[in-house]
Amino acid sequence: MIADALLLPSSPSTPWWIATTLGVTLLLYWAYRTAPTRGVGLACVLLKALALAALAFCLLDPLWSGTRAKPGANRVVLVADNSQGLRIRDIAQTRTRGETLRELLTGPGPSWQTRLAETFELRRHQFDRRLQEVRDFGGLDFSGPATALGSALGSLRERYKDQPVAAILLLTDGNATDLPNGLPDLTGLPPVYPVVLGEATSPPDVALRRVSVNPSAFEDAPVRIQAEVAAPGMGSRDLRVRLTDESGASVATTSLPPRSSGEPQPASLQVRPSKAGVSFYRLEAVPDGEPAPAEATLANNQRILAADRGREAYRILYVAGRPNWEFKFLNRAVQEDPQMQLVGLIRVAKREPKFEFLGRAGESSNPLFRGFGDQAREEVERYDQPVLVRLNTRDELELRSGFPRTAEALYGYDAVILDDLEAAFFDAEQALLLQKFVSERGGGFLMLGGAESFQQGGYARTPIGDMLPVYLDRSPEARTGTAVAFDLSREGWLQAWARLRETEDAERDRIRQMPPFAVFNPVREVKPGASVLATVGSTNGTTDARSAQPALVAQRFGRGRTAGLMIGDLWRWGMKGAEERQDLDKAWRQLVRWLVSDVPHRVDLTVEPATDRGPGAVDLLVRVRDARFQPVDTAQVQIEIEPVLGEPSQGATTNVLRLAAEPASGEPGLYRLGFLPRWSGGFRATAVATNAAGAREGSAQAGWSTDLAAEEFQSLTPNRDLLERLAKATGGEVVEFGRLDRWVEQLPEKAAPVMEPHTRPAWHTPWWFALALGCLLAEWGLRRSHGMP
Numbered sequence: 127m128i129a130d131a132l133l134l135p136s137s138p139s140t141p142w143w144i145a146t147t148l149g150v151t152l153l154l155y156w157a158y159r160t161a162p163t164r165g166v167g168l169a170c171v172l173l174k175a176l177a178l179a180a181l182a183f184c185l186l187d188p189l190w191s192g193t194r195a196k197p198g199a200n201r202v203v204l205v206a207d208n209s210q211g212l213r214i215r216d217i218a219q220t221r222t223r224g225e226t227l228r229e230l231l232t233g234p235g236p237s238w239q240t241r242l243a244e245t246f247e248l249r250r251h252q253f254d255r256r257l258q259e260v261r262d263f264g265g266l267d268f269s270g271p272a273t274a275l276g277s278a279l280g281s282l283r284e285r286y287k288d289q290p291v292a293a294i295l296l297l298t299d300g301n302a303t304d305l306p307n308g309l310p311d312l313t314g315l316p317p318v319y320p321v322v323l324g325e326a327t328s329p330p331d332v333a334l335r336r337v338s339v340n341p342s343a344f345e346d347a348p349v350r351i352q353a354e355v356a357a358p359g360m361g362s363r364d365l366r367v368r369l370t371d372e373s374g375a376s377v378a379t380t381s382l383p384p385r386s387s388g389e390p391q392p393a394s395l396q397v398r399p400s401k402a403g404v405s406f407y408r409l410e411a412v413p414d415g416e417p418a419p420a421e422a423t424l425a426n427n428q429r430i431l432a433a434d435r436g437r438e439a440y441r442i443l444y445v446a447g448r449p450n451w452e453f454k455f456l457n458r459a460v461q462e463d464p465q466m467q468l469v470g471l472i473r474v475a476k477r478e479p480k481f482e483f484l485g486r487a488g489e490s491s492n493p494l495f496r497g498f499g500d501q502a503r504e505e506v507e508r509y510d511q512p513v514l515v516r517l518n519t520r521d522e523l524e525l526r527s528g529f530p531r532t533a534e535a536l537y538g539y540d541a542v543i544l545d546d547l548e549a550a551f552f553d554a555e556q557a558l559l560l561q562k563f564v565s566e567r568g569g570g571f572l573m574l575g576g577a578e579s580f581q582q583g584g585y586a587r588t589p590i591g592d593m594l595p596v597y598l599d600r601s602p603e604a605r606t607g608t609a610v611a612f613d614l615s616r617e618g619w620l621q622a623w624a625r626l627r628e629t630e631d632a633e634r635d636r637i638r639q640m641p642p643f644a645v646f647n648p649v650r651e652v653k654p655g656a657s658v659l660a661t662v663g664s665t666n667g668t669t670d671a672r673s674a675q676p677a678l679v680a681q682r683f684g685r686g687r688t689a690g691l692m693i694g695d696l697w698r699w700g701m702k703g704a705e706e707r708q709d710l711d712k713a714w715r716q717l718v719r720w721l722v723s724d725v726p727h728r729v730d731l732t733v734e735p736a737t738d739r740g741p742g743a744v745d746l747l748v749r750v751r752d753a754r755f756q757p758v759d760t761a762q763v764q765i766e767i768e769p770v771l772g773e774p775s776q777g778a779t780t781n782v783l784r785l786a787a788e789p790a791s792g793e794p795g796l797y798r799l800g801f802l803p804r805w806s807g808g809f810r811a812t813a814v815a816t817n818a819a820g821a822r823e824g825s826a827q828a829g830w831s832t833d834l835a836a837e838e839f840q841s842l843t844p845n846r847d848l849l850e851r852l853a854k855a856t857g858g859e860v861v862e863f864g865r866l867d868r869w870v871e872q873l874p875e876k877a878a879p880v881m882e883p884h885t886r887p888a889w890h891t892p893w894w895f896a897l898a899l900g901c902l903l904a905e906w907g908l909r910r911s912h913g914m915p
Contacts, residue, residue, distance in 0.1 A: 217329050455710055
């Protein structure tokens with residue numbers, strides 16, 4: 127009851143009781159005047175007077191007047207956690223948390239629920255992956271795959287909106303699987319009173335936490351897997367972390383030393399997928415060596431991971447102003463990567479004025495092409511046209527007219543590399559198209575150093591020069607003959623694709639063994655936001671960081687990225703020896719892979735979590751573009767979903783789902799499909815897009831994994847902090863497990879939506895009589911201790 131005031135009923139005898147109490151107090155004072163000390167007498171008078179006043183107060187029949195919850199007018203919602211996380215057995219306990227909860231809710235004897243129902247209307251719910259209303263809690267089996275606490279609270283808010291709910295009694299361990307960022311929106315929720323299940327001490331267990339998959343351009347390890355492994359209560363045993371592929375074969379393993387504290391420790395594995403596209407792996411951690419204590423659960427010892435290296439080959443257009451050694455080494459290096467295709471357009475002769483005396487009488491074509499097959503006159507290069515050689519083209523029509531002049535032709539490539547080619551090679555439309563290729567299409571662009579590159583090639587104040595990461599105006603002349611030494615910058619050391627060795631010492635030794643370079647294009651300075659990844663300096667080792675010149679610079683430009691490599695004779699590196707040639711090939715492959723790593727395709731498929739619709743829910747987003755990379759709004763998108771490494775993956779052909787994606791609002795060319803898996807495991811999705819005419823626009827593939835059990839058992843200790851913040855934010859409080867009966871007694875006296883006035887005798891409590899008796903006993907003891915009668 128919420129007390130407002132203390133009422134004293136008006137009675138003719140009230141003044142007499144007050145007068146009598148004062149008179150007795152005066153008589154007591156007169157009787158104790160002969161006490162040994164004045165202080166003892168005064169204390170005895172006060173104690174006995176207080177006892178008489180307490181008794182007189184009861185005779186006046188005072189009343190507490192206030193309000194309380196009106197019986198039967200308010201509701202209390204009981205919500206029980208039915209997830210498999212409650213199958214944990216705490217240390218020194220014979221029952222699991224779920225068994226303890228089931229006995230609390232359904233056990234024999236006088237039920238606290240019965241007493242609660244005397245004042246409130248009870249509604250019962252249980253939740254795991256979703257919330258459901260139940261008549262009783264007899265069906266609790268603790269088999270739910272996830273603890274969707276946030277979703278359950280949201281459902282309760284909508285279900286009991288504008289209804290008189292006095293409290294929500296939440297019985298859970300608080301380990302929510304759908305609240306990665308803390309509390310959800312609690313607006314409109316009644317007071318929540320959590321009952322925390324479980325002990326604060328974690329039982330023995332090995333668990334994988336915070337697992338991430340990071341694809342990189344680092345050739346020796348294109349996929350890096352990082353995880354945290356915790357092993358509380360497992361003693362001094364090493365931990366073995368193993369990675370297996372879809373066939374069950376082990377592809378990587380590592381060992382971790384024991385930690386007596388049980389704190390998580392990092393584990394890192396590197397693997398190179400044997401095929402393009404989406405690959406799936408199983409990561410597991412187990413104690414090594416002698417038999418270990420029984421773990422609380424094995425569900426969090428493993429994870430299923432998806433790694434995507436891309437399915438289609440990237441096409442890179444290499445355009446050079448003359449035949450050189452650089453193309454030879456670059457082409458040979460890229461040929462070893464099955465996902466890279468280098469298409470060459472190399473000029474072997476510049477255009478020249480047309481003079482009749484250079485050819486035979488009446489001949490208008492270039493004599494360099496005389497005798498090469500039965501070519502039509504219009505197909506033969508003219509005097510006033512450059513002589514271009516095409517290499518590795520898809521067919522005889524590709525690049526037939528030289529550098530592309532239309533977006534459809536140029537946007538078919540993923541990156542463009544210019545090498546020793548002057549700006550005058552491109553007309554204004556081609557230069558602007560190349561800039562749009564990077565900024566709008568999202569392609570990669572790399573310019574290599576040389577006699578006709580950067581400032582010396584006349585790229586200053588041109589569309590191509592504007593997208594370079596360096597300023598070209600007022601740059602010094604290109605250096606030839608002066609040897610410079612290569613080195614990585616601070617930012618370059620942080621980029622895996624810029625390194626070739628696994629350790630820093632080995633990388634520094636490799637850099638020291640690199641030969642000096644003689645062709646270098648110095649630049650005035652780098653643009654804001656650009657990153658200097660490598661530098662060149664004096665070969666005598668006296669160059670400091672201030673005098674070092676940028677050698678490799680990169681930046682974002684619109685949707686794509688651009689880079690400038692100011693060294694013009696990198697091929698010298700591969701001429702030093704067999705090991706150096708392998709290093710050069712590897713460096714080229716990693717640079718090119720980095721250049722195209724974020725380039726979009728005609729059809730892109732991404733997977734985004736949608737935890738608001740339940741644990742494990744995802745949105746499959748498909749972006750469809752035409753040949754000019756403009757959004758296609760009239761496409762038909764079909765998505766095929768195949769389970770991998772999960773229980774239903776056995777006999778995969780019977781479990782493949784074929785669904786249609788619908789256009790999404792807010793972005794042209796975007797199609798969305800929501801998917802909620804019914805089981806844990808890996809999933810491979812393939813999207814196929816066709817246009818309105820039925821022609822195929824393209825396809826894309828993506829993969830993801832859902833491991834509900836691992837997420838459910840990430841932590842075996844109750845999340846008391848989350849539940850305390852939840853209670854505080856809603857106006858409730860955490861109810862201790864052993865004080866539930868006391869909470870039931872106090873709840874009717876707390877604020878509720880429907881209240882009623884109520885009065886009760888203020889003296890109707892044993893405390894008043896205990897006070898009077900205590901004062902009398904204290905007075906008697908004080909007298910006896912001082913020898914008073």
